[in-house]
Amino acid sequence: MAGPEFEVPTLTEYTEVPKVKEGAMAHMKSFIAAETSQSYLGYPHALPADWKERVIDRMGQVLEKFRSVRVFMDACVHCGACTDKCHYFLGTGDPNNMPVARQELMRKIYRRYFTLPGKIAPWLVGAEDLTQDTLNSWYNYYHQCSECRRCSVFCPYGIDTAEITMAGREILNYVGIGQKYSSEILVKVQKIGNNLGLPGPALEDTLLGLEEDIEADTGVPVKMPLDVEGAEILLVTPSADFFSEPHVESLIGYAKVFHAAGASWTLSSKASEAGNFGLFNGNYETMRKVAMRIRDAALELGVKRIIVGECGHAWRVAYAYWNTLTGLGYGGNDPFSIELQKQLDPRYPQPQHICEYTWDLIQQGVLKFDKSANDDRVITFHDSCNVARGSRMGNEPGGQFAIPRHIIMAVANNFHDMAPETIGETTFCCGGGGGMLTDDLIEARVKGALPRMNAYNQVVQKQGVNFLALICAICKAQFTKVLPYYGFDRNMVGGVHQLVSTAIKLD
Amino acid sequence: MTSLTVFYTGLFYFAALVLIGGVAYRIYEYSRTPAPLKIPTTPAPTTNAGVALRMAREVVLFESLFKSNKWIWLFGWLFHVGLALVLLRHVRYFQEPVWFWVEFIQPFGKYASFAMVAGLAGLWARRFLVDRVRYISTPSDHLILALLIGIGLSGMMMTFVSHTDIVALKAFVLGLVTFDFHPMPADAVLMAHLLLVALLMIIFPISKLLHAPGIFFSPTRNQADNPREHRHIAPWAAALERDKA
Numbered sequence: 119m120a121g122p123e124f125e126v127p128t129l130t131e132y133t134e135v136p137k138v139k140e141g142a143m144a145h146m147k148s149f150i151a152a153e154t155s156q157s158y159l160g161y162p163h164a165l166p167a168d169w170k171e172r173v174i175d176r177m178g179q180v181l182e183k184f185r186s187v188r189v190f191m192d193a194c195v196h197c198g199a200c201t202d203k204c205h206y207f208l209g210t211g212d213p214n215n216m217p218v219a220r221q222e223l224m225r226k227i228y229r230r231y232f233t234l235p236g237k238i239a240p241w242l243v244g245a246e247d248l249t250q251d252t253l254n255s256w257y258n259y260y261h262q263c264s265e266c267r268r269c270s271v272f273c274p275y276g277i278d279t280a281e282i283t284m285a286g287r288e289i290l291n292y293v294g295i296g297q298k299y300s301s302e303i304l305v306k307v308q309k310i311g312n313n314l315g316l317p318g319p320a321l322e323d324t325l326l327g328l329e330e331d332i333e334a335d336t337g338v339p340v341k342m343p344l345d346v347e348g349a350e351i352l353l354v355t356p357s358a359d360f361f362s363e364p365h366v367e368s369l370i371g372y373a374k375v376f377h378a379a380g381a382s383w384t385l386s387s388k389a390s391e392a393g394n395f396g397l398f399n400g401n402y403e404t405m406r407k408v409a410m411r412i413r414d415a416a417l418e419l420g421v422k423r424i425i426v427g428e429c430g431h432a433w434r435v436a437y438a439y440w441n442t443l444t445g446l447g448y449g450g451n452d453p454f455s456i457e458l459q460k461q462l463d464p465r466y467p468q469p470q471h472i473c474e475y476t477w478d479l480i481q482q483g484v485l486k487f488d489k490s491a492n493d494d495r496v497i498t499f500h501d502s503c504n505v506a507r508g509s510r511m512g513n514e515p516g517g518q519f520a521i522p523r524h525i526i527m528a529v530a531n532n533f534h535d536m537a538p539e540t541i542g543e544t545t546f547c548c549g550g551g552g553g554m555l556t557d558d559l560i561e562a563r564v565k566g567a568l569p570r571m572n573a574y575n576q577v578v579q580k581q582g583v584n585f586l587a588l589i590c591a592i593c594k595a596q597f598t599k600v601l602p603y604y605g606f607d608r609n610m611v612g613g614v615h616q617l618v619s620t621a622i623k624l625d
Numbered sequence: 626m627t628s629l630t631v632f633y634t635g636l637f638y639f640a641a642l643v644l645i646g647g648v649a650y651r652i653y654e655y656s657r658t659p660a661p662l663k664i665p666t667t668p669a670p671t672t673n674a675g676v677a678l679r680m681a682r683e684v685v686l687f688e689s690l691f692k693s694n695k696w697i698w699l700f701g702w703l704f705h706v707g708l709a710l711v712l713l714r715h716v717r718y719f720q721e722p723v724w725f726w727v728e729f730i731q732p733f734g735k736y737a738s739f740a741m742v743a744g745l746a747g748l749w750a751r752r753f754l755v756d757r758v759r760y761i762s763t764p765s766d767h768l769i770l771a772l773l774i775g776i777g778l779s780g781m782m783m784t785f786v787s788h789t790d791i792v793a794l795k796a797f798v799l800g801l802v803t804f805d806f807h808p809m810p811a812d813a814v815l816m817a818h819l820l821l822v823a824l825l826m827i828i829f830p831i832s833k834l835l836h837a838p839g840i841f842f843s844p845t846r847n848q849a850d851n852p853r854e855h856r857h858i859a860p861w862a863a864a865l866e867r868d869k870a
Contacts, residue, residue, distance in 0.1 A: 186845070267666060402661060438663045439663070
């Protein structure tokens, strides 16, 4: 690793609220998307001559279509409750990384063009004319938001900056200013089937290789079936699980769980990606297109259950949106949703998280573990933002916090939580979510990880923690990259099902 | 009628029209804009009864704000509860005879004005003292606080320092309600108080005061967490589905 070109923050016992440092991150600019990916997604690739009209036009459409944005534009009173809640502000001190200020970048324009006081007395209410500088600031700061929703927990009106960031990115795309990283991923997932751009045959080879590895390791022929028609369960998992470390260790864990349960399951080459970057860019249609691959695969394979692997934003989209976008769930009374519903097994929630599945089996006594196999590990668990604040597991609110911890404690002996204000619903984002997991944003990623690193450092120092358990592909990649900046070993990172994999007893 | 009476009569009809019409229009706008996706901030209640309870805690106790910052919560809650009691106390000017409970809360409403102004002062102080809040404050943020404090102090003047002719005032107000007009008392403090109140009513539907109706429409707070059990789809999204199918 080359030395960083920025100052890595120093770890402290508690994360202190920094003084406002105007412009501290104004230089942070993600690479802009090129023509190929932009035109595939139906956007221009350069600023059109009528860009001003297009911005206002798109903003008007967003205000018509999304109640969240409309209400959030009006409701903020600038009370300051959110100002010290964003990890990017805490790590950088840049005031535009305070959630309210990030929203104001758009609200200034909203007021000027959509409200009476902004039209007649802009100076009074903080309204501003739309200029190219506006677009530049949107681009900079809407790509320094990981859409983690931590601010929305604390806002007295529930204003969710993620909704504003998504709208901002959509409007930017609409005038040709897309982000290279997210744009290209959205093309790959639609053209090839997954975010990594991994074609079917390569996937098949990988899975065969993994099967051999597991058998060599355990002596048990654990299978990783692909495109098996008539299988009971379709596993949809982030494509990083097929190729990246430590992600693949969790994939092995899922396979072992299915094996031990004697389940009939399959992966799909068409739905070889649980992630849906459509979420990050606020374009409903794109998000729907990407999600439809899962529905199509489920119908083609005739599966009865759909289970989602360890991925934070994917689980949010799956849990909260799949039913809306693709009819994958219950309660639909239109032909479109009934077609899929009648195929699904009504005894189970659809879709189901792999942690829900594994925990059910543990409770039924189906899985057996040798907990001492994990004794070299002292574990803590990081609640991923999208799982924590955008979804649920199990039947009770908060199950998304309880179930992964129950699993860890069922398969390992040493577990310690981080400080309570940094986990659960107030968990800090890893710093790399929401379309920010790209090297051109590394400074924001490292600095944004500060609050999590501070809390982690405390349990490392005091409880001797040496394993950061995760249930998100982005968290895994982000921490693997960022831990060394703070002086930790990158191998401290792993998945919850990696722990399951270590301890599970196979016959 | 004196020109003073004509002016204040006209002003209050205008202000009431703007307030009611404006807020009604906003509510119409919020309610007709669909929320296409399930976005409750979780953990969230799974039933509508649970949502009602969450919303009640939010509106009455300012639950989220309490989680966030105890100072803002304290000042904000003092101000809002103080204002609520003061407003309820004012019901007596609009009715004859006066309801029992309105009679009962008179002393509480009187002293609640101190809580109201103290809360406002605390909130205003934060706009100068906390660098983050200073950064996000606009001129209108300061002016709205000044307006509310002006309303509070002018009202307190009449309650605690120099009493206005309350009988004449009540006749004027009842006259507005029953269209049986009576003269507006020519008291400088009262005139200032009522002018500021009318101004507040007029700016309500075009300012951040819209947070009051807005919170009830906030999807992160008013949605039940049940997306796997109920298919939630907006009309424009359903149309999209039919076109693509």
